[in-house]
Amino acid sequence: MTEQSDRPYHHGDLRRAVIETALAMLHEEEGWQFTLREVARRAGVSHAAPYKHFPDKAALLAELALIGFDRLRETLLAALPASAASLRETFLPVARAYVAFGEANPALYRLMFGADAGKPSEVHLSERALSTFAILTDFLARGQEAGLIRERPVPGQAAACWAQLHGLTMLVIDGLLLPEKVGDDAVTAALTTLLEGIEA
Amino acid sequence: MTEQSDRPYHHGDLRRAVIETALAMLHEEEGWQFTLREVARRAGVSHAAPYKHFPDKAALLAELALIGFDRLRETLLAALPASAASLRETFLPVARAYVAFGEANPALYRLMFGADAGKPSEVHLSERALSTFAILTDFLARGQEAGLIRERPVPGQAAACWAQLHGLTMLVIDGLLLPEKVGDDAVTAALTTLLEGIEA
DNA sequence: ACCTGAACACCGTTCAAGT
DNA sequence: ACCTGAACACCGTTCAAGT
Numbered sequence: 001m002t003e004q005s006d007r008p009y010h011h012g013d014l015r016r017a018v019i020e021t022a023l024a025m026l027h028e029e030e031g032w033q034f035t036l037r038e039v040a041r042r043a044g045v046s047h048a049a050p051y052k053h054f055p056d057k058a059a060l061l062a063e064l065a066l067i068g069f070d071r072l073r074e075t076l077l078a079a080l081p082a083s084a085a086s087l088r089e090t091f092l093p094v095a096r097a098y099v100a101f102g103e104a105n106p107a108l109y110r111l112m113f114g115a116d117a118g119k120p121s122e123v124h125l126s127e128r129a130l131s132t133f134a135i136l137t138d139f140l141a142r143g144q145e146a147g148l149i150r151e152r153p154v155p156g157q158a159a160a161c162w163a164q165l166h167g168l169t170m171l172v173i174d175g176l177l178l179p180e181k182v183g184d185d186a187v188t189a190a191l192t193t194l195l196e197g198i199e200a
Numbered sequence: 201m202t203e204q205s206d207r208p209y210h211h212g213d214l215r216r217a218v219i220e221t222a223l224a225m226l227h228e229e230e231g232w233q234f235t236l237r238e239v240a241r242r243a244g245v246s247h248a249a250p251y252k253h254f255p256d257k258a259a260l261l262a263e264l265a266l267i268g269f270d271r272l273r274e275t276l277l278a279a280l281p282a283s284a285a286s287l288r289e290t291f292l293p294v295a296r297a298y299v300a301f302g303e304a305n306p307a308l309y310r311l312m313f314g315a316d317a318g319k320p321s322e323v324h325l326s327e328r329a330l331s332t333f334a335i336l337t338d339f340l341a342r343g344q345e346a347g348l349i350r351e352r353p354v355p356g357q358a359a360a361c362w363a364q365l366h367g368l369t370m371l372v373i374d375g376l377l378l379p380e381k382v383g384d385d386a387v388t389a390a391l392t393t394l395l396e397g398i399e400a
Numbered sequence: 401a402c403c404t405g406a407a408c409a410c411c412g413t414t415c416a417a418g419t
Numbered sequence: 420a421c422c423t424g425a426a427c428a429c430c431g432t433t434c435a436a437g438t
Binding site for chain 1: 410411412413414415419
């Protein structure tokens with residue numbers, strides 16, 4: 001649990017340790033305003049050591065965001081039902097998995113969409129973000145072929161779905177969909193509205 | 201433009217000056233990571249002076265977010281057409297005004313939904329945020345009465361619309377709806393899908 | 401009542417020096 | 420090749436002291 005004075009001078013796998021420590025801190029706080037020095041402290045190294053593995057803090061944040069998008073992709077793919085039944089039976093599990101991912105990892109989810117915060121140079125990151133979009137695109141294209149989903153240009157339809165899922169997740173994380181204002185299950189209601197906009 | 205040495209010891213209306221300087225800095229950058237010391241510098245006062253008007257930086261951010269929600273509300277109300285024609289003619293202008301507000305004020309919009317970042321104590325702020333929700337609720341309720349909008353429980357339907365607009369705005373601000381990936385006008389496509397989910 | 405200047409405890413980042 | 424310790428230029432925040 002705690003590494004004391006007998007810790008070797010060389011950490012061994014500091015890069016991974018920094019990432020895992022940072023991910024752990026993301027789970028403890030609700031925002032991603034942790035400090036690099038604190039990460040180094042908890043990893044048991046000097047505050048300068050992480051700079052041997054990441055050029056700066058932004059690079060670590062970008063790395064964490066990439067991991068987040070990978071995990072989201074895996075979560076969505078795992079939620080896809082094997083058998084294609086009705087649209088509700090195939091789409092709702094995926095949609096709920098998306099929102100649940102954000103609820104379970106609020107700080108990470110925020111970081112994924114806020115780390116660059118206006119730096120359009122993070123090409124890697126937006127490419128990875130678009131893997132989410134690609135999953136939706138595939139899903140909708142297959143649904144249209146099967147006659148379950150209204151025939152519309154797929155990219156725009158996928159953008160609509162992504163926007164709905166992203167907005168819903170953000171509002172949930174922000175605690176803005178209060179039951180007393182918005183009804184008992186705003187998520188279900190919102191997803192139902194989306195369904196009614198895409199079903200054949 | 202610049203106030204030099206003949207500036208009086210007492211600013212006069214420092215509170216307003218701090219807010220306006222901060223708003224100006226929000227427009228210059230894409231994120232809201234400005235420093236309080238820089239605000240004070242540009243307002244021509246010492247870095248400690250703002251603390252006489254705001255208990256801390258979070259309080260200033262909350263104030264800016266409140267202003268943002270007020271401006272968004274005014275923008276939406278101004279975009280509401282006087283004559284109620286078809287649903288497309290009444291809803292699309294409001295929806296486009298919402299997204300356009302985010303595009304025109306990316307840092308402010310981000311701040312509005314990210315300033316508290318997990319502090320659920322900011323009751324004032326979430327109350328103000330819900331004024332956006334209230335506008336949508338009124339709009340949908342009137343639309344249902346007029347037979348333009350599908351009859352569904354209004355709070356859930358409003359949550360769906362808010363989520364779609366919020367998610368769309370965030371994705372646009374983040375530069376994630378690239379034309380080459382998502383089509384020429386992803387915003388129109390997404391709003392059309394939403395329309396098809398709520399029209400009678 | 402409102403503002404300043406010095407001070408405190410922090411950051412992110414760099415770099416010569418250690419192992 | 421990898422890590423440390425001191426150092427630099429910053430922050431946010433506080434507080435006695437000035438006007």
